[in-house]
Amino acid sequence: MIAIFLVAVCAYSTGAAATFNEIKAGYQSSDTLILSREGELLHRLRTDATVRRGQWVALADVSPALRTALVLSEDKRFYEHSGVDWRAVSAAAWGNLWNTKTRGASTITMQLAGLLDEDLRRGSGGRSVVQKLGQTWSAQSLERSWRKDQILEAYLNLVPFRGELVGIDALSQTLFGKAAHGLDHREAAVAAALVRAPNAKEAQVVQRACSVLKSLESAAANCAALDLFVTGALQRRDYAASEGVAPHVARQLTASPGTHATRRITTTLRAPLQRFAVQTLQSHLRELAGRHVEDAALLVLDNASGEVLAWVGSSGPLSNAADVDAVTALRQPGSTLKPFLYAQAMAERRITAASLLEDSAAQIQTTGGLYIPQNYDRHFKGWVSARTALGASLNVPAVRTLVMVSPDAFAKQLTRLGLPLAESGDFYGYSLALGSAEVSLLNLTNAYRALANGGRASPSTLLPRKPAPASQALDPRAAFIVGDILSDPMARARTFGTDSVLATRFWSAVKTGTSKDMRDNWAVGYSQRYTVGVWVGNASGAPMWDVSGTTGAAPIWAAVMNFLHAKQASRAPKPPAGVVHKAVQFANSTSAPTLEAARDEWFVEGTQQTTFAMDSGAIRAVSMSSRGQKDLKTEAAPSARITAPTHGTIIALDPDIPPKAQRLSLQAEGANLRWLLNGKPVAKGNSAQWPLWPGKHLLQITDARGHVLDQVRFEVRGAGVLSARADGAKPR
Incomplete structure (x- = not known):
């Protein structure tokens, strides 16, 4: 009576009472799957180091050879009994009576009951009598509530095989390098042998696998080469801890609070775009291999929602630092900060897009001595409009503009755009105009997204969620004018030519940048719907060789933009309220030739004028002021x-x-x-x-x-x- 009572208590264990769907839903893989917005698998990352479990495999996706081998090896009358094979129990009891070695009487259903219930699990000394009775009761309970195919499916996914490997998916991927549906007779025989004795020696596994193989194929099955095959399989560890096309996204999300326990994470990434971005980035880097370039990163944002559509943190196998996520790493942005500087100066009505700025040798007095900016080609263009200065990425006019705005005010503007700097603007001084501070590709691309959205800034996101509220971080009129300049091929013609890789067949605005000594190369720009940022360089900080704005990041940027707009148009934004369009003309003086061709120009309302000219007195005054505003003498x-x-x-x-x-x-x-x-x-x-x-x-x-x-x-x-x-x- 006492024994029956104990059995009854065990019968109501958690495992026996749970349904098949509950067990399947509660299954936890040791890997986290990163899914695209379409539900496609982008990346698999191991996040549980205590055990190696693969994904739950449906019985229909397990090879017929393995299903047959398992039943023949573990439970020949699996489809006949109701949880307990009483014939096998009788044979085992008779063998024990005469001290004869026989196969155990534990059925697949009984073994599953032991896997589902902590109280019934086998200890180091085997199961006690009470555990065996409880296992028998639970097995019969499972048979009454589960179908045979459900029992076999759950068993294949929960049974331990060898070492840390649990479940058929982990075993198949690790030992045989393939999915469970592809296992042949020989592989199925080895798998079935490991179920019987997971940690047996190789010779014992070979012996048992040969026995199973003969039962599968016939007594004439060839086991000659089985020992070599088993040795190779048991030594193989091909099931990588991480694989796919979004490794840095996987690490980013699994490290975030609230997602560490989730084994399937749906992201905002687009699967076709992510794969194209990875292939394009790696293909272009192979072309730059002779120029000492091995790393790159790419980010694509949806302008309206801030959703990340593609995130490539490194060049993967081409890099010596593939684990470094260059999307979040801090690097010097070079000239890519200039659009925000000119926008701020226009918003503060210090300059207009047609204002003339001097591109000449300048020596600016600072507390640490003279700051002497140079252009990329070490040539000066003389007097140019702000449109030309920004489009052609001239350094000296940008520094002169920062003298007007002040480094501290510019640093605060960058912070409002989501580009927090490690130091104050005064720390960087006038070199801040040329990108001497460090920012991440993620924050820089999102700041350009603010330009695309009329100066409204909001956070980006990798997870589907309601868009965060936006704040007006930049004057919308200035943002529109700067965007118009960045989309103007003629504005950048002096440096890039009229038909560079930056020119697209649809409307887009883009800016390149290269940091000091060619350590970082950038191309960041946007269309009507998307913002794309690209960084090229070396994670080690080593300089590149002969890589410019149009040969480094720009071709990758152009390829991704063209992919995005292969079937989608991009139109120029509508001008916001408060901007006016006026015809302007330029001249040195009344007798000198024109500085730039006449054109129509955009102005913040109230700053427009029709003629821009410099006489000799003004030229001399500005030349003197280039040494610093405090040095201007009258x-x-x-x-x-x-x-x-x-x-x-x-x-x-x-x-x-x-x-x-x-x-x-x-x-x-x-x-x-x-x-x-x-x-x-x-x-x-x-x-x-x-x-x-x-x-x-x-x-x-x-x-x-x-x-x-x-x-x-x-x-x-x-x-x-x-x-x-x-x-x-x-x-x-």
Whole structure:
């Protein structure tokens, strides 16, 4: 009676009472599956290190060979009994009575009952009498509520095989490198042998597998090569912990609060776009292999919702740092910050798109000495409009614009756009105009998305959810005008030509950028519906060789944009309220040729004018102010004087630019001038370029007779200059 009572208690265990659907729903794989918005599998990432379980496999997806092998090996009368094989029980009891070795009487259903109930699981010393009675009762209970196919399916998915492997999917993928539906007779025989003794020695597995194989094929089955096959299978570990086309998305999501326990995560990614992005990125990097480039990243955002449609964090097998997610890594953005600077200056009514800015040698006084910006090609274009300066990515006009706005105000504007900087604007100084701060591709691309949305900024998301509320981070009128400039092929013609890779057959706005010493190359832009950001470089920070804005990231950007708009149009945005369209013309003076061709231009209402010209007095005043607003002087100049460098200047050599490429611009006013440096003649005329050399120097100008007319003292610091490429300049 006591034994019967204990059996009855065990019968109401959790496993026996659960339905098949409940067991299947509660199954937890050791992997997390990352799904696209369409439900396609993009990536599989192992997130449970304690056990190796694959995905739940339906019985119909298990090879017939394995189903047959398992029944023949473990339970020949599986389809005949009702949970307990009493004939096998009698045979086992008789064998035990005469001390004869027989096969165990435990059926597949009884084994499943033991797997479902913690109280019935086999211990190191085997099952107790009470456990065996409970197992018998539970097996009969399962047979009354489950179908035979459900019992066999659950057993195949829950049975431990070898080591950490549990379930047929993990076994098939690891030992045989294939799905369960593809197992042949030999593989099925090995799998069935491992069910009987998961951790048996190889010789024992071979012996049992041969027995199963003979029962499958016939007594004449060939087991000659089975030992080599078993040895190879048991040593194989081909089931990668992570595989697919979205490894960094998988890590990003599984590390997020609230998703660590989820084994299937549906994302906003588009499966065809993600695969195309990975293939395009890797294909282009192979073309750049000879230029010391091995890493890249790509991000595609939906403008309206902020949903991430593609996220490629690295070049994968082409990289020595494939685990580094370059979408979230901080890098110098180069000239890609310029659109936000010009937009801020326009919003503050400091400039218009037609305002003339001087692109010439500039020396800006700072607390740390002189800041001397250079253009990518080390050539100056003279007076240009703001439209040309931004479109052609000229550095000096951008720095002059930042002098007007101030670094601190610009840093606050970047923060409003979702680009928080590690330091204050004053820390970066005027180099902030050229991207000296560090930002991530994720934040930078989302900031361009704000431009596409008329200056409204909101967070991006990888998970389907209601769009976050947007804030007006930038004046919508300025955002529209900057977008119009970035979409204008003529505006960038001076640097990129009129038919560069940046020109698309549909409306798009794009900006490239290259950080110091070619360490980072960017292309970020948007269409009517999408924003695409691309970074190319090296995760190690090593410089690239001969990679520019149009050869590095831009071709990848163009390919992805063309893919997105293969069957979808993109139209220019409608102008917001408060902007006006006016015809403008440009001239140096009343007698000089025009600076730029006449055109129609967009203005923030109240800033429009029809003519933009510079006379000689204005040119001289702005040239003087380029040394810094505090250095602008109005008093009459002497007949001959040195205007650059100023007395007491301290110049620091840039270790990332080859010494031969670094020059100091010497400027003076007067006639028939001779330049002396430390008493030695170096040049004649009003201007010259002197190759920098460390030390303290005395610079003088003299007349034709050798009389000293003016002199200044300055210092060049930085004797330990690193050697680098001869054309290593501050790129665009």
